[in-house]
Amino acid sequence: MQNKEEYKNILVYIEQRDGIIQNVSLELISKAKDLAIKSNQKVFVYIPGYKIDEIHAKECFKYGADKCFISNDLLLKDYATETYTKVTTSLINKIKPESVLIGATTIGRDLAPRISARLYTGLTADCTSLDIDEETGNLLMTRPAFGGNILATIICPNHRPQMSTVRPGVMTKTIVNETKTIKIEYVNSSLTKDDLNIEIIETVKEKTQKKNIEDANILVSGGRGIGKKENVETLKNFADEIGGMLSGSRAIVDCGWIEPNHQVGQTGKTVRPEVYFACGISGAIQHIAGMEESELIIAINKNPEAPIFDVADLGIVGDVNQIIPLLSQELKSHKLKKEA
């Protein structure tokens, strides 16, 4: 077992794709900064990649990093499990952080378990809240489990570092107003060609839409209650009218009516828009877990007993396919009145 006393400070693993730092990593720097102030520690960040430089480091400092470690290597140009595990593990062994935070993306959730197994330390997956226990100094890692029905707080009391992957979109990134010298340490990757044990034949980026649903201010979300695929168009028109985006429950994603990356819920995205329209969504607990933090929730459903009404700020019992077109009309005439 590791000697706990040797481990200090918080390390945030910075995920970049094609040299672009992912939002979740910046969110984690902000969170780490909060925790670091509370526990009198520093925030370290590590960016493995290719052609990473002080521009990347500056971005991390903007959100509260105290020191930036960078490894550049052609073998790190694309993410691969073994190369990234090797460099990150060796950095952890070098700087011995008390906690390591990694974004719970497809990359983070591929990498983090591999590192934790190699280091014989604990890892808590897909956390939605982090805190520090003031008595013991342990990281309190809270995550939904059981399909979002319960929240479990996990600790890693005897092993170091304490590792956690954190769900994108739940922490808030905040720019800190400090003028600090940018401290960068370039770390030799020590990789050889043999470390790359997979061969990437092809990387395909799927046509990126303008925005991710996590970034939308208004979401118009459809569920099974909309009845058929054609009615998605009605929602889409309303979303355009009000300047929002279309999303949906797992049910209509499974039906193939909307794209999987528009799915809200435990197995989809966590969203917190200013307004969330739940249209014909009954409100399975998995769905509610992904949208209940929305500022204003408006639910339309035929069934007065639908659980979605328990979290809605305004609930209308009725047929969404009648109400939404009417609402579109009302909205149009409201806009005209406003302009007049």
Added chain:
Amino acid sequence: MNIIVCIKQVPDTTEVRIDSKTGTLIREGIPSIINPDDKAGIEAAIQLKEKYNANITVISMGPPQAEIALKEAYAMGVDRVILLTDRAFAGSDTWATSLTLSYAIKKLDYDLIICGRQAIDGDTAQVGPQIAEHLMLPQVSYVSKIEKEDDKLKLKKVFEDGYQIIKVKTPCLITALKEMNNPRYMTVNRIFNVSNTKIVENWSINDIAMDAQLTGLKASPTQVKKIQTKTAKSSGKVHQVEPKEGAKLILEKLQEKFVI
């Protein structure tokens, strides 16, 4: 080709309800199922067997009642089913679970290990990659398509914003997405076999030659400190009105909140 599929028996979480009075989970009457991503893994293995000829072993670590999940796997068409069950394993977190499974896997021949991406009760997605680490194997996670090319596999790995085609040498470990396929039903003949003969092999800690200090609660770095049921936020008003009136109420709300 020898394929090992690791599966977990899970409660069907889509059926879980919360008792609104006590705020606790209602567990009674919740059916147990093979975790969906794992079941896709079984199906993928059977499809590889049909194409390239393979020998499939399915392993599950769990309590004695997980035997039912293994019987189902057998009835789908796999060759051998093993239940890793021992009191010593109880309380294992993902680190200890993956180490225990890797001890069992070491007792078997394998070219490919398939795990489901994640279980619907824990949602950690950690056991697969951790097994790969304990066995020092290459891993490819989030796989939605498998093809074989000589001693290599050609895989489609899914990301948030696209996918990659990856080639990897066997032996290796992959984690499967349920979107990969539609698992077949059990066949009548095999259901008959499984209900009339002792098909499921039970392995204890002695069968995998593991030190008891390395498994179970005491070998697990993580501990559960607290469990709470999520409290629903207080709800607003629900109106049962004509569609036109409903649309008007929504518009008023949007004005009140300065959305429009």
